[in-house]
Amino acid sequence: MTLAERWPLADHHDLRDELLAAWDRPGYHDLLHLTEVLDRLDRLALAGAGFDPVTTGLAAWFHDAVYVGAEDDEERSARWAEESLPTAYGDEVARLVRMTVHHRPDDDDPAGCALSDADLAILAAPRERYDAYVAGVRADFAHVDDADFRAGRAAVLADLAAKPYLFHTAQARALWEAQARANLARELAELGGVSGR
Known part of the structure; x- marks a missing residue:
C-alpha cells in the first residue's frame, strides 16, 4: 500500500497531496518518518491500544507537516489542520498536534498517548536506523553549531531518560521501552564529553 493510499479520509485528496508535498523534504522529518509513525500506530492498534484510528491517523499526517526548525512549527501544523480539515476532525487533530510539542499526554488521552508513543518509537529503532x-x-538543525547541537541534544536525551517511562501505553512499553532505553544510554555516552561553551 502506498503512503497516499493510507490517507484516513475517503475524500480531501487535494489536502492529502499538499501534505505529501510538505513531508517530501530532507532531514529526519520526512516521508519515511510519516510512514514509520503510521506503521507504529497500526501496530499499537493491533496490540489493543484503544484510540480512534482516523483522528489519530490524521494527527500523524499533520504533526510535523510544517517543519522549518522554528519554535512554532507544531503550532503552524495545528493551525493548518484546523483550517483545512472538516470540523468533525479539525479541533481534535490540532489538539493532538500541539501535544507533540512536549509528548506529555494525559493518562486518560488514548489518542494522545498513542500518537506520542508512535512518534517517539524511533528511539527503539535498530542501531543502523537509529544512527540514521x-x-x-x-x-x-544544520543552522546550529556542533557544540550547541551536542549540548542541546544531550539535554533533550537526559530529560527523556529521566522520565519513569518513555512511552505512555502499556503496548508501547512492551514493544519499545527496553530498546529505547538502550539507545538513549548509548547516545548519551557518546555525547559524554558535552559541555557548555
Missing part, C-alpha cells in the same frame, strides 16, 4: 535518525535530526 540522529544524522537526520542533525541535518534538521
Whole structure:
C-alpha cells in the first residue's frame, strides 16, 4: 500500500497531496518518518491500544507537516489542520498536534498517548536506523553549531531518560521501552564529553 493510499479520509485528496508535498523534504522529518509513525500506530492498534484510528491517523499526517526548525512549527501544523480539515476532525487533530510539542499526554488521552508513543518509537529503532535518525535530526538543525547541537541534544536525551517511562501505553512499553532505553544510554555516552561553551 502506498503512503497516499493510507490517507484516513475517503475524500480531501487535494489536502492529502499538499501534505505529501510538505513531508517530501530532507532531514529526519520526512516521508519515511510519516510512514514509520503510521506503521507504529497500526501496530499499537493491533496490540489493543484503544484510540480512534482516523483522528489519530490524521494527527500523524499533520504533526510535523510544517517543519522549518522554528519554535512554532507544531503550532503552524495545528493551525493548518484546523483550517483545512472538516470540523468533525479539525479541533481534535490540532489538539493532538500541539501535544507533540512536549509528548506529555494525559493518562486518560488514548489518542494522545498513542500518537506520542508512535512518534517517539524511533528511539527503539535498530542501531543502523537509529544512527540514521540522529544524522537526520542533525541535518534538521544544520543552522546550529556542533557544540550547541551536542549540548542541546544531550539535554533533550537526559530529560527523556529521566522520565519513569518513555512511552505512555502499556503496548508501547512492551514493544519499545527496553530498546529505547538502550539507545538513549548509548547516545548519551557518546555525547559524554558535552559541555557548555
